[in-house]
Amino acid sequence: MLLIYNTLTRTKEEFNPINPPNVKMYVCGPTVYDYFHIGNARSFIMSDIIRRYLEYKGYEVKFVMNLTDVDDKIIKKSIDQKRDAKSVAEDYSKAFFEDIQKLKIKPANDYPKATNHIKEIIDLIKKLEQKGFAYNIDGNVFYNVNRFSNYGKLSGKKIDELESGARIEINDEKKDPLDFALWKKAKEGEPFWESPWGKGRPGWHIECSAMSCKHLGETFDIHAGGNDLIFPHHENEIAQSEAATGKKFVNYWIHFGFLNINNEKMSKSLGNIFTARDILKIYSAEAVRLAFAQTHYAGPLNFSDELLSSAEKGLEKLKNLAEKIEEEIKENRQEGIVPKLDFEKYKNNFGTAMDDDFNSPQACAVIFDFVRDVNRAIAENENISLKFYLSVKEFLQNTAEGVLGILDFSETANQSNGALENDLIELLIKLRQDAKLEKNYVLSDKIRNELKNIGIELQDSKSGTTYKKNKK
RNA sequence: GGCGCUGUAGCCAAGUGGCUCAAGGCGAAGGUCUGCAAAACCUUUAUUCGUCGGUUCGAAUCCGACCGGCGCCUCCA
Incomplete structure (x- = not known):
């Protein structure tokens, strides 16, 4: 109601x-x-x-x-x-x-x-x-x-x-x-x-x-x-x-x-x-929207740089997860673990919040709870199946993207365009990997730093090195 | 003068009688992972909700007074 x-x-x-x-x-x-x-x-x-x-x-x-x-x-x-x-x-x-x-x-x-x-x-x-x-x-x-x-x-x-x-x-x-x-x-x-x-x-x-x-x-x-x-x-x-x-x-x-x-x-x-x-x-449109959504619509809102930069920061958490699940969905892992996550609960909580006079700050809290719990599941499990990631994406698409407009999967997906570019980055990652194996950290850090300077951020993890492109 | 909103942690901000005596974001501190980073995760960060009284078995949440901030009453989102 x-x-x-x-x-x-x-x-x-x-x-x-x-x-x-x-x-x-x-x-x-x-x-x-x-x-x-x-x-x-x-x-x-x-x-x-x-x-x-x-x-x-x-x-x-x-x-x-x-x-x-x-x-x-x-x-x-x-x-x-x-x-x-x-x-x-x-x-x-x-x-x-x-x-x-x-x-x-x-x-x-x-x-x-x-x-x-x-x-x-x-x-x-x-x-x-x-x-x-x-x-x-x-x-x-x-x-x-x-x-x-x-x-x-x-x-x-x-x-x-x-x-x-x-x-x-x-x-x-x-x-x-x-x-x-x-x-x-x-x-x-x-x-x-x-x-x-x-x-x-x-x-x-x-x-x-x-x-x-x-x-x-x-x-x-x-x-x-x-x-x-x-x-x-x-x-x-x-x-x-x-x-x-x-x-x-x-x-x-x-x-x-x-x-x-x-x-x-x-x-x-x-x-x-x-x-x-x-x-x-x-600031990004999403950051502006998040900053506004984190305050109830009827109350006063004091606008400041700090407000927006903290929203921009919080958004990164959301975007990182979105990018992660897009990558995983591309893996198309049919078999694998499906971590237990009560999607209905988050959905209900989101609805309950918004049903109460559009309590978007509460709705945001539900989304951030969800993000944390998904991240935890990802950290605790290996070989998670496609099914899980699709459910995560669906929830975020319906709520964070569809209702609040603080996430845009179409932009996340766009990052993977440019096959040649991606091949080159993969090549550099491979070279850096070799350097790391030789413990040539001077070279490996140089590759990482130089890439970062042109807007490509490398992230090492157990399963290998991934990268993300930062908008300039 | 009239009408209305508002005072919750370092900052932003939900909650409006017990079930969360306090969500979430940012920031800060410590830890896990890592060659180091980054990301992510874990832990800590308000025994207290402007002040003082009152109602109640029980209040941040209701009532009263007081203190503070703001808006509208004129064009304005």
């Missing part, structure tokens, strides 16, 4: 999709005005892990992530760079797809863009207007929060209390300071679309209501995003969608904790923004 912490009810609830085995899931994607940062990456990776786990459990997940491609920040950048907003959005959309691919994030079923849904957005605003939830002031259309009795139900805020807050700017045009824009009148030089209210563009919140409805329906299962989106963005989405349809918008709301740098929020003013793109120049 899968439990999910639902922001709406502030409790862990049993997950019951509307139409099993189908699950409809929407995640707020990027505003494409810049490369996305490592904090965004956390949301994307954790929603990816959640999605993969649902699939692991046999659900058919329709996963939709929007791209906000018209927005104040994009317009600002286009003005700064003296080019049109469309090309800014296109460039960073392209970069977004490159980066999520590098992070080994499984592609969504759909990446709807706001600018491709202007019609749906306008229709939705019209509907809200007809129902009396929206009002037009000189080409700006606002949502009237006082008309929606449930306003504040997600964030636990009350309209009166919000109004007494000092930080809300007073806008003369609005009937209430909390009212938010559904349609923004175009200013000179801004991108615009024709609408019943004149030339303008959609407000930020409306696109998610329009697009999630179009691609997932009026009511769907899971909506996820960063913590800071709870208010006002998700609150406003609920207000828009539920006012328009009269139906419940989303059953389970999932929110990701913030990523801090040195215990401070990432911000432009502090100059501590790291893009995912830059981080990936230093």
Whole structure:
């Protein structure tokens, strides 16, 4: 039984999709005005892990992530760079797809863009207007929060209390300071679309209501995003969608904790923004994913070099085992010992962990327990049969690779490509072996060191010398 | 002011009433293997879970107070 912490009810609830085995899931994607940062990456990776786990459990997940491609920040950048907003959005959309691919994030079923849904957005605003939830002031259309009795139900805020807050700017045009824009009148030089209210563009919140409805329906299962989106963005989405349809918008709301740098929020003013793109120049995608998976998605995560280098280190243990079993599988040893290992136990433990509100840190612990126990079995036995290695591989493929995305067997396998190269290495190993037999350790160490310098690491063992190629 | 999160070993981080009074990763120390390394394995590394009280047969886990860190309430993942 899968439990999910639902922001709406502030409790862990049993997950019951509307139409099993189908699950409809929407995640707020990027505003494409810049490369996305490592904090965004956390949301994307954790929603990816959640999605993969649902699939692991046999659900058919329709996963939709929007791209906000018209927005104040994009317009600002286009003005700064003296080019049109469309090309800014296109460039960073392209970069977004490159980066999520590098992070080994499984592609969504759909990446709807706001600018491709202007019609749906306008229709939705019209509907809200007809129902009396929206009002037009000189080409700006606002949502009237006082008309929606449930306003504040997600964030636990009350309209009166919000109004007494000092930080809300007073806008003369609005009937209430909390009212938010559904349609923004175009200013000179801004991108615009024709609408019943004149030339303008959609407000930020409306696109998610329009697009999630179009691609997932009026009511769907899971909506996820960063913590800071709870208010006002998700609150406003609920207000828009539920006012328009009269139906419940989303059953389970999932929110990701913030990523801090040195215990401070990432911000432009502090100059501590790291893009995912830059981080990936230093660390592997798997290390980033492991570092994130080792912290529960909802809690805060303090990002540091130490965090990633320790994840990179831990990953090596996993990769070493993966390489070992690939080699052994190639041996194709039909006969031999099958060490006793309770694969079902690890599988159950993994599932139990993930079933408890996607407790990925616990799931990682199960995987590392498994790795240790397999290594021990390998150390204690000789002539282990193929059957054992295939079972080990299957488990790791389903969990570490399939759900957490912290291992990639296809990369492990790639290492064995290049027959000539391999023959040369084997030759050197043989020469070194001869040198060792003659106790010419100066030469044998030289061969080992020189190979290491070019990224090939030799490892002696009882059964002979093996090597692995280290990525440069 | 309102709402919410959080304080567990040198670092990161699960656990949220007894069954693990404490997983897992990194780091550190010792050992096995090895010519030496590397990898792997074994052992050790929190009698203790911010502090002080309380509830209970029993609490890191519930309650209260206090101390500390953070977020949201304005664009933000």
